[in-house]
Amino acid sequence: MINGYQPPTTENWQGRIDGTGPACQRWHQVMQLLDLNETITADLAGAFVLLGFACDEGVRRNQGRPGAAAGPGSIRTVLRNLPVHHTAQVMLYDAGNIICENDDLEMAQEQLAAAVNAILEKKGFPVVLGGGHEVAYGHFKGIRRSRRNNDITGIINFDAHFDLREPGVSGANSGTGFYQIANDLQEQGALFAYLPVGLQQISNTLQLFETAGALGVKYIEAAAMYDLNLPSLEQQVQAFLNHVDEVYLTIDLDVFAAAYAPGVSAVAFNGITPGYCFLSLLQQIFQSGKLVSFDIAELNPGFDKDQRTARLAAELIFRLVCTIDASQ
Template sequence: MTLVCYQPPAVGNWQGRTDGEEPGVLRWHQVIRPVNLEREPLPALAQGQKGIAFLGFASDEGVRRNKGRTGAVEGPAALRKACSGFPVHFSGHILADAGTIACDGRQLEMAQDALAATVSHILGSGYLPVLFGGGHEITYGHEKGIRRFFGDKAQTGIINFDAHFDIREPDENGPSSGTGFWQIAQERQAEKIPFHYLALGIQQNSNTPKLFETAEAFGADHLPASLFQQKYHERLISAIQAFIQRTDHIYLTTCLDVFAAPYAPGVSATAYNGLVPDALFLDCFRTVLRSGKLAGTDIAELNPSLDQDQRTARLAASLVFETVMNYFTR
């Protein structure tokens, strides 16, 4: 497979404590399979076997265009490092590192096209793509790859845990980390395809009235951060389940700035009153993971240069762990 903007997996990204080689003490860095997609395919899956392919998207050009604090380009490497020491609580399935799509200079659109092609390739190999960002410009390429694989007739829903709609119309700087869902909505309208979009954790103080109006005009659904209280548990879960039922596949994206700043300081735009990654949030997150419709998922906006004590990286890694465990044990 010939790819532009592609970087093969680096062995040095997966290192950690080793307690032995027997199955009961293995960690992710001991079982991860690095695959250079330019030279070899992902390992063939046996009957009943599942595979997850990690793919990095090293870009913060979209954040720069969006006038944010850059540094998310280093997110994929930091997230791999944070995941390395996880214990292996699954057997018989394949965890692969498929490398990284890197934005060269300011060639964001080229990198997004390469990302879409690689995501489609991963799905075609029977693997679930789990992407490590990078800025939230990851959304446009990831969703495009999913749609390319399943075709326009499939009802692909987008669930976005985010403080922001990211549905802004591009300005003179072009597409950015804040325009991905606007771009997707425009393309779907042009092709007469339904735009199924659910944003969870939206902050009123982080979105202009025009963004709320744009979301409404596109028929997007959203649940504000203020609803993430235990007393609204049933309402949250019911809304997520109702949205999933209207779709054939789900693309799940999590922008780390949805979380409160003490839990996620390493993002471009922190939220003092963001979500708490507690049991309520995990119930919502797992509702998506356990739906049986997950077609791809990513973590966006991890900025190691702004992180403190690796809090944000560890939070992001915990979401990856949840994804792996729920997919392999479902």
């Protein structure tokens, strides 16, 4: 039994209908509901399972602007009317939301871990909709529960921030997730394989760069994310992919410039653009054959404009589904 859980509802999947034939369908017409507190009888092999993490307690503790708890609903609002471009063999499920009750972030992360693990145990592909970037710690714990310690689960994080801060007196927050993961893996005797992409010097203290160095973390700064530098970037990403057994990909929407992602917890006026360079690296990861789970973090609908940020999040999920479908 997963506590702090909201099962999926059909109300989230109502939308425009252009017809019932395969060429006319939209996501709301093919989406199936999956209650994780019931026995999972569906065959989830090859299925993408949406799971909301309706929590921004980590953002609040991190002194950011709250509101990301409404992120999953905002993303679903865009997703439901997307056209179906994947094949009929690909199944889409909505598994509802994990919520944070009584400001208990740690419990919410534990419940997220249980839900992610349940999906993976049934061979599904989790697509977690945040929520603050505290989603990363619970998400990764869920992936690791069914893995052996000698399996290397690599993390690629598109983010303006390292999120490698040590938890303080108020506990864990949206900026401590990867530090917590590093500590857990060290206790398990497992390797911490972490590649942050899109970092901003203006968004990270020197101590965070020192922490990254002490942990052996290589990184790609936002300033390096331009088209002429793509061959070098692809080499760096491929070297990381070659070193790991599987990959968990997380995208913090604050990695993008404010014009593209105004609705985030910590806006970046000069972040990266979701253009050729970024999309090429994303495609490289999608097509690697090693991606096992994915999430999007920090969508804050209260600050969004014309659903720009939600639409960007939805397009990334759309690309994920279509790319992996095409490569199978």
